[in-house]
Amino acid sequence: MIEKITKYFPNLTERQREQFEAMMRLYPEWNEKINVISRRDIDNLEESHLLHSLAIAKFINFVPGSRVLDFGTGGGLPGLPLAVLFPEVHFHLIDRIGKKLKVAADIAEKIGLTNVSFQHGDSGECHEKFDFVVSRAVMPQPELVKLSRKNIASEQRNAIPNGVIALKGGDLGAELRNMKSSEVVDISNYFKEDFFDTKKIVYTPIA
Numbered sequence: 001m002i003e004k005i006t007k008y009f010p011n012l013t014e015r016q017r018e019q020f021e022a023m024m025r026l027y028p029e030w031n032e033k034i035n036v037i038s039r040r041d042i043d044n045l046e047e048s049h050l051l052h053s054l055a056i057a058k059f060i061n062f063v064p065g066s067r068v069l070d071f072g073t074g075g076g077l078p079g080l081p082l083a084v085l086f087p088e089v090h091f092h093l094i095d096r097i098g099k100k101l102k103v104a105a106d107i108a109e110k111i112g113l114t115n116v117s118f119q120h121g122d123s124g125e126c127h128e129k130f131d132f133v134v135s136r137a138v139m140p141q142p143e144l145v146k147l148s149r150k151n152i153a154s155e156q157r158n159a160i161p162n163g164v165i166a167l168k169g170g171d172l173g174a175e176l177r178n179m180k181s182s183e184v185v186d187i188s189n190y191f192k193e194d195f196f197d198t199k200k201i202v203y204t205p206i207a
Helices: 003-008 014-031 039-059 079-085 098-110 141-151 194-198
Strands: 067-071 090-095 116-120 132-136 163-169 183-186 199-205
Touching: 003 039, 014 039, 014 079, 014 098, 039 079, 039 132, 039 163, 039 194, 039 199, 067 079, 067 141, 079 090, 079 098, 079 116, 090 098, 098 116, 132 141, 141 163, 141 199, 194 199
Parallel strands: 067 090, 067 132, 090 116, 132 163
Antiparallel strands: 163 199, 183 199
């Protein structure tokens, strides 16, 4: 049921496998009531949403004790899949749309995640500090970095400097023209499915 996730993450525990398999059931059930994933795309849930979210885990192995803010999480992506993979890292999921956050919170509860918290509101209402802010196609990188800067902790604990890690697609030339410090990584380096040919990770360190 989660063939692609186990293909790229062969060392999952039995509990992690069960949690991902539960997500594969719960997202379609919720999507019948609240459209958190495009109706035409729900059949590609594992590849286009769960595995896509986990590309961040190929880019960085968060150390235990890290704190990560999922900015504009919607129905819990990329935060929930990452929280399954990193049970010793805390993920704080924020979104302005309450009904989508309700879906994320319900799925987290049903699969037994204890390393997640939720906040309904705007990023300006979040005053906590995190090692990283992650995001999935929420807004252009310059705007995301500007809004996230206040939430990035100064203390470093991971292998790369604290900052913003965003999942994006398409041509990013214009968006990143003035962001010389940003690093762009092709997700096709990690995952071989055609879907990932145009998908990128954009990492912007914040000093």
